[in-house]
Amino acid sequence: MRHWYDQAIIYQIYPKSFQDSNNDGIGDLNGIRKRIPYLKELGINAVWLNPIFVSPQVDNGYDVSNYFAIDPKMGTMEDMDNLIKEMHEAGIHVIMDFVLNHTSDQHPWFQDAIKNPESIYRDYYIFAGENNQRPNNWGSFFGGSVWEKDPAGTGQFYFHLFDKRMPDLNWKNPEVRHAMTEIAKYWLEKGIDGLRLDAFIHIAKADLRQNFPVNSKDEEPVIAEPFFANLPQVQKWMRLFCEEIKQDYPDALLLGEAASANVNLAVDYTNKNNHLMDSVITFRYFTEDQSKIDPSFLSNYQPKPLDWVKFKQNQTIWQQTLSGISKPTLYWNNHDMARLATRIAKNDIQARSLAMLMYLQCGIPIIYYGEELGMKNLQFEDINDFKDDTVKEFVTSAEKAGKTSKEALLMASKTHKLPARGPMPWDNERNNGFTEKEPWIKGRKLDKVNVADEIADDSSMFNFYKKLISLKKEQLFQEGNYYLWPTSNGSYVYERNLKDKKALIAVSLSQEPIELEVGKEFSNERLSAGQYDLVAGKLRLEPYAGVVLEN
Incomplete structure (x- = not known):
């Protein structure tokens, strides 16, 4: 049976940062409604909304105090009903973030x-x-x-696995399992099309008497992830939940956040015979190169380049292992990590090439709001703007090692997740058209991008993404086989094929020009970023350039 989500191209909206409609500095549901024509123009066919339930906002909405109501800062239930209706009229499906491992302590x-x-x-x-x-x-x-x-x-x-104001639910209790299923069904009955199941891998815990073995002198608490992540009971309890949802809503997308799950667990979680998720989001794609870390201070917010060899291995393993089982999710950034244009891409050309590389693979793209413009992380000037004690510890450690506070804050701004949640820039007016008041998040905008300018410029990042999304909708890129070519560390080259159609996606990861032997059958350009030459089966890519060629 085919489902709408088999061809999903998802756009992630962080509601607080997308569009403020009532000038309180906080994005809201009516702001999102106002921008539906923009989403339609981009070409996506689904949106994932980060949490919009009533919440004290200890963890930006992931601490829910009422699952049956919209947070007043976001709008009203009528606003939500209108948003669902108008999204559907525009051909866009709505996926809600559903927090099921824990609640707020105010619940x-x-x-x-x-x-x-x-x-x-x-x-x-x-x-x-x-x-x-x-x-x-x-x-x-x-x-x-x-x-x-x-x-x-x-x-x-x-x-509490997360903040102390976010106590974990006891999924051993059948009443809890029933209550969470009823909440999910309430929203699906309202017309939403899917749920992102937040932190579902943590709902089972090991025997609570069991300490995690450590050096006997070490009295500090230790993150004992094997005791509260991906335990077998997770599948048993989630199967009951997922089966009941699918019985009543067979076309609902169940997208699981399986942060630490390896590819074999991803197979278990998404194998149709197991009656669990349709797809999962893994955090295992991006292995960082640790070789340049300064050992004189804490490493957690030191910028680290991507290990491209490991990246190739990770991508290929996920592509090949999930083939015929489920579609992997394809993403470069989200609300829990620094932005692509800050974290990885050296320039505009590389940002485009990497988008081609990722999203034309087999799988479901998830594009983070503003990514299609080339948005970067904000730069925070004040340590308190991070609202995170681990940043204070990092800055203290860096200062002891001889770094200035400014240098340490710059590093944290490039790597922390909160600066990746800046306001969506719509135009050149005050606050880039996001709000007429002070935005809820403080920080210096390091890029000049905005929607109005980019829509008007045929060569903009926005118009590149529009073409890329259109290309992704073609059958070859939805259903074709995937095969990564053996090439040098400085390139990422793969083939998609379906019957007699073939495409080659060739991307340079190098700051130097590179040459590849691609053969004469790949001669028809479909999309490109940067400069390249193709002569008699030899492809020359200028630094960070990329091209999609078909037979």
Whole structure:
């Protein structure tokens, strides 16, 4: 059975940063509605919205306090209904971010759980330990222990894999599983077309008595990922969830965030026989080259180049292993990482070539808002703008090693996820047309790009992406086989073929010109970035250039 998402080209919208419609400095649903003609012009056929539920915004909406209502800063339920309706009229599917591993500590379930130790909602969360002794040494992704003292003073602790104000749900409890399924069905009944299942790989935990073995002198909490990621129980519980969704909504896309899952787990999560996800988003594509790290200070926010050999290996392994099972997701950036134009691309030409390289592979493209313009990370001038203690630790460490505060902040701005969430630039007016007030996020814009200028310029990044998206919709790039050519480290060359049609995507990763023997059958240019020459089967690519050739 074919589904709409088999040909999906997804555009990720970070709602707070896309378009403010009521001049409070925060993007909202009516702002997105206003820009539907832009999305249609670009050519995408689906949008993924980061969380828009009611939230205290400890973690930009990933801390949900009411799953059945829209956050007032985003708009109203009527606004959401109108957005879904108008997106559908434009031929665009709507995918919502669904946070199912944890809630906000302000959620009524958790509030009841800590106010009344006998509450039925106590078992909706994970409480353990006694006499103020933590059950184990596991560490949170956000720093410190996963255990926070029960505010009710019982001597127990509650489990939080992320911020302490985001307690994990207890998926062992069938009532929790039922409640989360009902929430998902509520939104699908409203007309949304899919769910991105946030952090689903963490819903199962190992025996809470089990410490993670470390050096006996080490008393710091340790991120014990094998004990709370990708455990077998995840598949059992998610199968029940996914089967019930698909029974009522067979055409709904279930897109799982499987951050640390390897390719074999991705097969398990997306194999049709397993009745789980349709596709997963992995964080395993981008292995960084650690060889240039300065060992005199913390490395977490030091800029690191991509290891291109490892990248080729990762891409090919995912392409070949998932072939015939599911379509991998194809992306360069998202709300959890620095932007392509900041992190990897050396210039505009390389940004275009890398877009060709990624999105014409087999899979589902996910384009991050503003990427199609060449947007870069913002530059933060104040350490507090990061709202992240790990940045403070990094800057302190860099200063002790002789770096200035300014140098350290510049490094963090290039690598941290928050500067990648800057306002969408629509025009040359105040705040680039995003808002007439101060935007919710502070930072210096390092690029000159905006929508109005780029739409008017035939040679712009926007118009390049438009052509690329149009090309991706062709059957060859949707259904063709994939084969990576054996070439030098300085190039990435692969073939797509379907029946008698063939395409060659050749991209230079080098700052020097390179030459490739491609044969005479690839002679028809479909798209290019930068300068190239093709003479008698010999292809010369200028630095960072790329070309799509067909037979």
